[in-house]
Amino acid sequence: MSIATSSLLVELNINVWTANKLDRAETDKVTADNSAVKNAAKVHKNLMAGSAMRKNIADFASRCRTLHIARTLPWADRGARLLPMTLFFEYKTELNKLQAQFDTMVDEFIQNYPALVQTAQNYLGGLFDPNDYPDVNEVRSKFGFKITFSPVPEAGDFRVDVPAGELKELSSQYEASFTERMGEAMREPWQRLHKLLSDMSAKLTEREGEVKRVYHDSLVENAVNLCELLTHLNITKDQKLEEARQLLEATMTGANVDKLKESIVSRAELKNKVDSILKQFAW
Numbered sequence: 001m002s003i004a005t006s007s008l009l010v011e012l013n014i015n016v017w018t019a020n021k022l023d024r025a026e027t028d029k030v031t032a033d034n035s036a037v038k039n040a041a042k043v044h045k046n047l048m049a050g051s052a053m054r055k056n057i058a059d060f061a062s063r064c065r066t067l068h069i070a071r072t073l074p075w076a077d078r079g080a081r082l083l084p085m086t087l088f089f090e091y092k093t094e095l096n097k098l099q100a101q102f103d104t105m106v107d108e109f110i111q112n113y114p115a116l117v118q119t120a121q122n123y124l125g126g127l128f129d130p131n132d133y134p135d136v137n138e139v140r141s142k143f144g145f146k147i148t149f150s151p152v153p154e155a156g157d158f159r160v161d162v163p164a165g166e167l168k169e170l171s172s173q174y175e176a177s178f179t180e181r182m183g184e185a186m187r188e189p190w191q192r193l194h195k196l197l198s199d200m201s202a203k204l205t206e207r208e209g210e211v212k213r214v215y216h217d218s219l220v221e222n223a224v225n226l227c228e229l230l231t232h233l234n235i236t237k238d239q240k241l242e243e244a245r246q247l248l249e250a251t252m253t254g255a256n257v258d259k260l261k262e263s264i265v266s267r268a269e270l271k272n273k274v275d276s277i278l279k280q281f282a283w
Contacts, residue, residue: 003082003152003182003235003236004151004152004153005085006084006085006235007082007083007084007085007152007235008082008083008085008088008149008150008151008152009075009076009080009081009082009083009149009150009151009152010068010072010080010081010083010091010147010148010149010150011079011080011081011146011147011148011150012064012065012068012095012146012147013144013145013146013148014061014064014065014102014144014145014146015142015143015144015145016054016057016058016061016142016143017054017139017142017143019046019047019048019054020044020045020046020047021044021045021047021132022042022043022044022045023043023044023045023127026043026127027041027042027043030043045124045127045132046120046124047120047132047133048116048120049119049120049123049124050116050119050120050122050123051116051119051120053105053108053109053112053116054109054116056105057102057105057106057109057143060098060101060102060105061102061145064095064098064102064145067094067095067098068081068095069081070229071083071087071090071091071094071229072091073185073186073188073189073233073235074181074184074185074188075181075184075185076181080148080150082152082185082235083149084232084233084235086231086232087232092147095147098145099145099147102143102145103145106140106143109143110136110139110140113136113139114136117130117133153178182236185235186234186235186236186238186241188233189230189233189234189238189241190241190283192226192230193226193230193241193244193245193248194278194283196222196223196226197248197274197277197278198278200219200223200270200271200274201271201274201275201278203215203219204260204267204268204270204271204274205271206264206267206268215257215260215261216257217257219257219260220252220255220256220257220260223248223251223252223255224249224252226248227245227248227249227252230242230245231245240281244277244280244281247276247277247280248277251270251273251274251277255270
């Protein structure tokens with residue numbers, strides 16, 4: 001099965017109004033009052049001072065982007081990412097729910113916008129300027145949530161009217177780019193696995209005189225979840241990556257956070273198994 005048939009490209013674009021405004025008059029005043037050179041400081045006003053609704057939307061958008069990155073692999077520099085087909089329905093269902101929640105939050109913000117402007121006036125005092133505030137329709141246009149799916153182009157599939165020699169060069173360039181992108185895409189699962197194992201090893205390392213550590217459920221849950229995710233992200237069926245995944249899966253079988261909290265022996269045993277995996281592969 002080729003990458004073009006086992007994966008999709010997906011772009012997630014989320015826009016959130018920044019609600020920041022450079023106050024040039026106050027900027028000039030601050031620099032002058034402090035005998036500073038021009039552009040030594042800038043005064044930016046928070047147009048939604050006194051309320052958290054806009055920030056909540058921005059924080060939610062950040063969580064959506066984090067989830068998007070976790071479920072996909074790098075492809076274009078700042079655009080589309082590679083989505084394994086085995087994750088397509090799960091990803092699409094989850095992102096559709098997030099989009100609906102985003103739209104609901106934005107609708108609520110827009111409904112409360114006039115009141116939020118009044119609140120900002122109370123908080124900004126002399127910094128408030130009604131001309132800083134776009135009308136409600138313009139503000140609404142500054143929010144957006146868009147998911148775009150597209151096929152992974154087959155290497156060398158150029159349907160353009162150019163001389164045969166130029167077409168061959170274009171195909172070769174794309175082939176090289178395709179190979180480079182695939183290499184980058186498959187480095188990420190290895191990097192995620194290496195980071196998780198390294199972090200676990202460090203967390204489980206006992207140091208004399210150290211304050212007693214706190215062990216959370218995530219110590220086990222994150223490893224178990226990554227084992228499941230790697231079955232999807234290994235789109236090239238890398239045997240070494242699958243071997244490493246299976247070793248981690250076997251290591252985490254029966255792992256219990258409560259037991260790890262209580263027993264230094266259990267922590268040492270788990271650390272030894274994790275370190276063994278780290279030593280077996282050329283990361």
